[in-house]
């Protein structure tokens with residue numbers, strides 16, 4: 001696997017480019033959107049022409065972030081850029097087929113991420129699996145190299161970090177994470193307002209999802225595994241927005257007997273999206289996900305399986321149960 005590039009090299013590439021595209025993964029979460037906009041707004045303040053590009057656009061739960069109105073979804077028009085930057089995206093393909101087609105001609109690709117499974121597919125790579133969020137890597141990069149950081153940049157990077165750490169709770173959260181939050185607060189960031197938008201402004205649709213989840217969650221391995229199947233029928237009934245599910249899995253995670261929780265979700269093309277979490281460091285869910293072509297972090301990973309959802313769930317849960325029983 002190629003080595004990491006130095007942050008100086010990466011910043012030099014940003015400074016010498018004029019037209020820059022910043023992209024993240026399909027079905028973007030808070031870290032993806034916050035990192036893209038945090039970096040894009042900083043580079044714009046530096047005088048660059050920056051295209052913030054997301055295959056699936058911004059989910060409605062994150063629309064409050066400054067700069068989301070500038071995010072574009074890939075169209076058929078070619079994009080002429082000097083530099084493409086992929087953030088928080090564990091494999092090149094995960095930026096999305098349309099984004100990939102548009103950005104493949106770019107002469108330089110910078111790949112910044114915190115997924116340990118990232119194979120360093122960029123021309124320049126900065127993979128730091130000790131960072132709990134890509135937003136933390138971006139904040140360090142900007143502040144260490146004197147790139148512009150204003151309130152709008154802070155809002156985006158705070159949400160990137162806050163969402164990917166489960167509000168500073170997950171084990172990957174470290175002292176630096178809290179120092180960054182402290183620096184942001186000292187600089188005047190209103191974190192309570194952001195928390196209000198991010199965690200206390202859910203649409204009723206989300207509660208309908210939670211109701212279904214609580215009614216239909218299934219346990220196995222003596223209560224150590226809990227899972228839920230989010231089916232297309234329910235999504236249609238409530239007109240679900242993809243962002244409605246962000247963090248929903250934490251409700252399953254909080255059950256005392258549980259060491260692993262999984263949400264299965266119908267997605268396009270007859271596929272099933274799997275989100276898996278582990279609460280026990282001995283249980284590496286990225287290993288199980290990689291058996292099904294996915295990957296991610298030790299304690300939080302995903303994969304896509306062929307449907308129907310009931311069959312995909314059974315296959316995945318069998319494999320998971322084998323591993324859970326192994327750590328007894």
Ligand SMILES: [Mn+2]
Pocket residue numbers: 031032088114132133134164
């Ligand atoms: Mn992330």
